[in-house]
Amino acid sequence: MKNPRLVIAAPMSGSGKTTVVAGLIAAFVARGLRVAPFKVGPDYIDPTYHALAAGRAAHNLDAWMLPHERVRMLFAHGAADCDLALIEGVMGLFDGYSGRDDAGSTAQMARLLDAPVLLVLDASAMSRSAAAIVKGLRDFDPRVRVAGVLLNRVGSEGHAQMVTDAIESEVGIPVVGYLPRDDSLNLPERHLGLIPTLEPGRWRAWLDAVGQKIAATVNLDRVLELARGVYELRIPNPTGTLRSDELPSPNARAPHPTIAVARDAAFNFVYAYNLDLLRAAGAEIVFFSPLRDHTLPHGTQALYLCGGFPEIYAAELAANSEMRASIQRAFHSGLPIYAECGGLMYLTEEILDQQNRAHAMVGLLPGRSVMTGQLTLGYRTVRAVADNWLWRAGELVRGHEFHYSTWENSRQDLTPAYELGPNEFQREARFEGTQIGNVFASYVHLHLLAHPDLATRFVAAASKTRSD
Numbered sequence: 001m002k003n004p005r006l007v008i009a010a011p012m013s014g015s016g017k018t019t020v021v022a023g024l025i026a027a028f029v030a031r032g033l034r035v036a037p038f039k040v041g042p043d044y045i046d047p048t049y050h051a052l053a054a055g056r057a058a059h060n061l062d063a064w065m066l067p068h069e070r071v072r073m074l075f076a077h078g079a080a081d082c083d084l085a086l087i088e089g090v091m092g093l094f095d096g097y098s099g100r101d102d103a104g105s106t107a108q109m110a111r112l113l114d115a116p117v118l119l120v121l122d123a124s125a126m127s128r129s130a131a132a133i134v135k136g137l138r139d140f141d142p143r144v145r146v147a148g149v150l151l152n153r154v155g156s157e158g159h160a161q162m163v164t165d166a167i168e169s170e171v172g173i174p175v176v177g178y179l180p181r182d183d184s185l186n187l188p189e190r191h192l193g194l195i196p197t198l199e200p201g202r203w204r205a206w207l208d209a210v211g212q213k214i215a216a217t218v219n220l221d222r223v224l225e226l227a228r229g230v231y232e233l234r235i236p237n238p239t240g241t242l243r244s245d246e247l248p249s250p251n252a253r254a255p256h257p258t259i260a261v262a263r264d265a266a267f268n269f270v271y272a273y274n275l276d277l278l279r280a281a282g283a284e285i286v287f288f289s290p291l292r293d294h295t296l297p298h299g300t301q302a303l304y305l306c307g308g309f310p311e312i313y314a315a316e317l318a319a320n321s322e323m324r325a326s327i328q329r330a331f332h333s334g335l336p337i338y339a340e341c342g343g344l345m346y347l348t349e350e351i352l353d354q355q356n357r358a359h360a361m362v363g364l365l366p367g368r369s370v371m372t373g374q375l376t377l378g379y380r381t382v383r384a385v386a387d388n389w390l391w392r393a394g395e396l397v398r399g400h401e402f403h404y405s406t407w408e409n410s411r412q413d414l415t416p417a418y419e420l421g422p423n424e425f426q427r428e429a430r431f432e433g434t435q436i437g438n439v440f441a442s443y444v445h446l447h448l449l450a451h452p453d454l455a456t457r458f459v460a461a462a463s464k465t466r467s468d
Contacts, residue, residue, distance in 0.1 A: 001410065003036075003079045004227040006147075007110045009089040010120045011133055016152040018046045018194065019185055019210055020120045021088040024364035026211025028084060028218055036082035038075065040109045041090035042309070042379075042400040042445065044269040048197040050088065051185075053207050057272035061087065061113075063446045064097070064379055065398045068112055068329050074273060074449060075113055078438055084227055087115065093137055093144070097379075097424065107144045116147035116226055123163045124153040124181060130163045131170040138171060147226045150218060151178035159219075171311060172345075175337045177218030185210055195363040196308075199265040255389070256284050257301040257462035264289035266317060267342055269307030274448045277455040278304075283462065290346065295320035302462035303327065303335040305343025308443060311371050312404065314359035324362045329365050336389050336461040337440040341403055344433065346368035347441055348407060364439055367409035377402050378425040380444050382418040388435050389461035390454060397451040407443075410434065417442040 025035045037050030039057040044258030047058035059078040079085040096105035138146040154160040164175040198201040286297045349363045352370040384391035417433030433442030
């Protein structure tokens, strides 16, 4: 596989990687190219900008949650039919899980995919010093091919030329262009990062604007040339198809159950590949909105309540009593319900929002979700506590937590979903989530490619239920 590919990295967070990547995708799509977008790490929000710009799903590449060969296979699948793959990095180029090595970093992903790196450098407060930064990043690990630089937030064309001269004369790495300092390109943020594009906003207008600005001041031909200067990436399953010995293999004659997946402004944190795996296992995926729809889709045989921002839309979710009643009926009918993070919050009795206001929720889980000022964040090793429709007791998988809420006043006699840790990110083990009847709920986000059997079991459990 020799797909043109380029990792977009930076010396530090806040350099403007997401803006640059989204703008590059928009500019190349405007040229008629098919662009495959990717994001390093467990981020759900940045990929929504990539997907909107590319007109196709953006995939997460996570070298901690997934075995390395599966990361490469996922990349192959996502890039198979495209002219160019753009991979947005995470944090700074060499920032990973610890200060001792770069495991989990953008640099590790660049090596894993044998991809050149385009550095996004915030040049707003520097000129010649930029060359020293680029030289240090280039020389820090010779296995990482820093192939070019794109300047961000420059003050003028003269400023851009000064920084370009310094980098190209002192380091010998090409500067492919720049983005001017422009407050209109700044994206709005809140407590979990940027605002996803599934929420109301002028996202398309913003993408068009940044794509046009990049097309005007960045040498797109040079960027494409850097991306094409790659070696063949040798991976299993080179055609990019989902089928392999490790992935679900549905019986062609088996029923194809309908799994309803929450998707709207309140619920949109789900890895695109999770849905791909469920489809590969035989499911028909249909989307519904807990905000707008009054009943579950006709024929629903299982529910997937993903994460998101239910706390922001708690009043609207509470007002939609018809949908809450529909989910309650689904539970009492025996439909499997899988809930992650925001989905768990929605299933509790109420959400106490950031203004300390209570909003009634579905009520399948006792207690309430309470917003706090403390972020729970990190990778988790999870062990299933008991046999259920999704898990076998004792099975292990890696996942991720990222939330500002806690689940309070749950009953002590509930069966936990998982035992978490210990691992390098968590010193002590603890129980988390719950399984109540056919509900399996947890704050932990899973990438199903880490344990593809889960997709098969999810679909099998759905097949055993009768639709309405």
